[in-house]
Amino acid sequence: MNKKQGLSRALQRREDVAGYLFMAPSLIFFIGFVIIPMFICVGMSLTDATLHNAAPTRFVGLKNFITMWTDKTFLGALKNTFLIVVVSVPVTCLFSLWVASATYKMHNVPLSLFRVIFYLPVVTGSVAVTVVWKWIFDNYSGILNTVLKTSGIIQKNINWLGTPGLTIWCIILILLTTSVGQPIVLYISALGNVDQSLVEAAEVDGANNLQVFWRIKWPQIMPTTLYIIVITTINSFQCFALIQLLTQGGSDTNTVMYYIYYTAFKMTEQAGHFGYANAMGVILAIFIGILSAIQFKLGSEK
Amino acid sequence: MKKLLAMLLVLCLALSLVPMAFAADEEITLWTYPIGKWGDEAAVKELTDAFTADTGIKVKVEYLAYADGDDKVNTAIAAKNTPDLIMEGPERLVANWGANGYLVDLADMLDDQDRAEILSGALTPCINADGVMYEYPLCMTAHCMAINKTAFEEAGALQYVDLENHTWSTENFKKAVAAVYDYFGETVGAVYCAGQGGDQGTRALINNLYGGKFTNDEHTQVTWDDPNNIKAMAELLELEGIEYDASLAGGDEIAKFYQGALKMAFCWNSVQQANPNAAGTGEGLTVTGDEIAYMHFPTESGEPAELCGGIWGFGIFNNGDDAKIAAAKTFIKWMCDSEHTKDAVLTSSFFAARTAAEGTDLSALFDSELMNEYSAKMLPYLGDYYNVIKGWAAIRTEWWNMLQEIGHGADIAETVAAHQAVANAAAAA
Numbered sequence: 001m002n003k004k005q006g007l008s009r010a011l012q013r014r015e016d017v018a019g020y021l022f023m024a025p026s027l028i029f030f031i032g033f034v035i036i037p038m039f040i041c042v043g044m045s046l047t048d049a050t051l052h053n054a055a056p057t058r059f060v061g062l063k064n065f066i067t068m069w070t071d072k073t074f075l076g077a078l079k080n081t082f083l084i085v086v087v088s089v090p091v092t093c094l095f096s097l098w099v100a101s102a103t104y105k106m107h108n109v110p111l112s113l114f115r116v117i118f119y120l121p122v123v124t125g126s127v128a129v130t131v132v133w134k135w136i137f138d139n140y141s142g143i144l145n146t147v148l149k150t151s152g153i154i155q156k157n158i159n160w161l162g163t164p165g166l167t168i169w170c171i172i173l174i175l176l177t178t179s180v181g182q183p184i185v186l187y188i189s190a191l192g193n194v195d196q197s198l199v200e201a202a203e204v205d206g207a208n209n210l211q212v213f214w215r216i217k218w219p220q221i222m223p224t225t226l227y228i229i230v231i232t233t234i235n236s237f238q239c240f241a242l243i244q245l246l247t248q249g250g251s252d253t254n255t256v257m258y259y260i261y262y263t264a265f266k267m268t269e270q271a272g273h274f275g276y277a278n279a280m281g282v283i284l285a286i287f288i289g290i291l292s293a294i295q296f297k298l299g300s301e302k
Numbered sequence: 303m304k305k306l307l308a309m310l311l312v313l314c315l316a317l318s319l320v321p322m323a324f325a326a327d328e329e330i331t332l333w334t335y336p337i338g339k340w341g342d343e344a345a346v347k348e349l350t351d352a353f354t355a356d357t358g359i360k361v362k363v364e365y366l367a368y369a370d371g372d373d374k375v376n377t378a379i380a381a382k383n384t385p386d387l388i389m390e391g392p393e394r395l396v397a398n399w400g401a402n403g404y405l406v407d408l409a410d411m412l413d414d415q416d417r418a419e420i421l422s423g424a425l426t427p428c429i430n431a432d433g434v435m436y437e438y439p440l441c442m443t444a445h446c447m448a449i450n451k452t453a454f455e456e457a458g459a460l461q462y463v464d465l466e467n468h469t470w471s472t473e474n475f476k477k478a479v480a481a482v483y484d485y486f487g488e489t490v491g492a493v494y495c496a497g498q499g500g501d502q503g504t505r506a507l508i509n510n511l512y513g514g515k516f517t518n519d520e521h522t523q524v525t526w527d528d529p530n531n532i533k534a535m536a537e538l539l540e541l542e543g544i545e546y547d548a549s550l551a552g553g554d555e556i557a558k559f560y561q562g563a564l565k566m567a568f569c570w571n572s573v574q575q576a577n578p579n580a581a582g583t584g585e586g587l588t589v590t591g592d593e594i595a596y597m598h599f600p601t602e603s604g605e606p607a608e609l610c611g612g613i614w615g616f617g618i619f620n621n622g623d624d625a626k627i628a629a630a631k632t633f634i635k636w637m638c639d640s641e642h643t644k645d646a647v648l649t650s651s652f653f654a655a656r657t658a659a660e661g662t663d664l665s666a667l668f669d670s671e672l673m674n675e676y677s678a679k680m681l682p683y684l685g686d687y688y689n690v691i692k693g694w695a696a697i698r699t700e701w702w703n704m705l706q707e708i709g710h711g712a713d714i715a716e717t718v719a720a721h722q723a724v725a726n727a728a729a730a731a
Binding site (some may be wrong): 043045051052137138139140141159160161162163164167247248250259265266267270271 | 371373376377379380398404489496497545547548549550551558561563564673692693694696697699702703706709710724728731
């Protein structure tokens, strides 16, 4: 009996070791490139660190966290970031759901065609997509101004990417084109997996289309919706490439993510810039964490 | 059999170590920004190969872009992984990395002959107030502006331009803009402010219109609230045909000018004139074949403007290895003060920062009427190199953000005061 127990323990240990060994490569990367930098980031946020190490780094407590609430640029960037999140998350979800609902019953060929069309901006890469949009929005020879002028809608060119209050909406539009691809594919898959017997039963009981959707399909695609909302929220909070490539934070389009990068890597002459950038990173992570937690909570209640 | 295999492996291992023994020759690393063809691998390889053949010192080159070059250098500084040599201008080498103590003093490379040969306008910005030399200058230019001569002619605006001396007065500039705008009905020139790229153009335009200054003489504070600057900004805002454009940076403006969309460019120099937009479609021509004339910025008196300069050369990072520092100095001497300097300067496409190097005359390097004329008409008017002010990166950021806000209708005096305060805080930090 003891011998048997010893053998099973040894087997169990071997399985555990094998499991950990399989996990090891990704675990090493996860710890090395996510967990440890996360702690370094929190630590740095409490210091006056600079990328240049000319002066010794000093502990400054919560000074960076206090400073940022009086920093107009940070507050402007925070406002823009929230605007992007508040607009792009629901629009992305609703648009994706609408497209998926309209296409998921189609035959394979047109369905694949729609999947490709909507997924193309996702796989094209943000730089290429942004360059194309930059051409479209060009102030002097952009296709949008040309079309609007030719059709008599506008008399003078509109500076789409150089007008505060307008440029941020152009950026949100571009962000939407790159964000909807994955949710559409996920929704098509989720809607395809809805239990048809329940749908048919509801229809037999006299439920209309809206009732079928709201009572039968919506609860079943809720996990997908939750995933899409969380991922879109995180991506929207981290909006960086579009800003970097189109406006460099100008025309009132700064976002927290871009301001973090700018403070960390461009403001190297500024005392304590690296610590300050880390503090902003911590605050951004806290906001993302809180919103994600709320979304998970609401999603699970539903 | 096993023994034979083992011996073979040992032999392979021994052979693999042989090249390492030969590799004991000194190797230095150079990071270079795209200064003319110093950003072109083939052109630079020709120079470094010749240098290696001459000295036995190998050079590993990494090419930086202006978009993220500073990020790479700053990250390398933090990681203590800087190159031995870096090629750029005094605003980075002297005012930033030198001032922060990362570069080696090159003053011992200068003798009386060098001091006599290097143009004072190029040498002065390379040396800080304490006499420490962080950059050994190789080449230089004076930045200017340009007009679409063909379009000006069509619009009857050429009468306002002195094409002989490439000068014009502020009053004539305004008349010319009005004439071209009336004729074409579209934006003539853009006060571009999407970013810091090419901001020397907007700085020179605003400073020269009424003789304003960018910084004080000591380069310790910016002086944007100079009434002459305020007046210039206000008039540009009012001038129909001039647009403060927050969607364009310097490079974009050049492209729009080259395409003919804009009829004047404020971001221009000899290299652009020789090869507009780097498109290879002919000296001094737009893509549609319109003639381009390079110009001084307009001044109130119509005299030549005070031009912003570009001075490029080498700095040496102090990595604590005396042998590498010595090898890097050999490289600088070879490139900047020898019979090879001519090739190094020609690779940059700009003008030599000195008149001669070890007996080689560098005063008329180019076999080109354009370059010789540019050298005579523009280089003598190189203005104060204020870029060495502390906090330059932050100051530039404030400049283009300030222009954006002015362009969007903010009160000029208040906006200038607010951004000047931040810029001066950066300069004082």
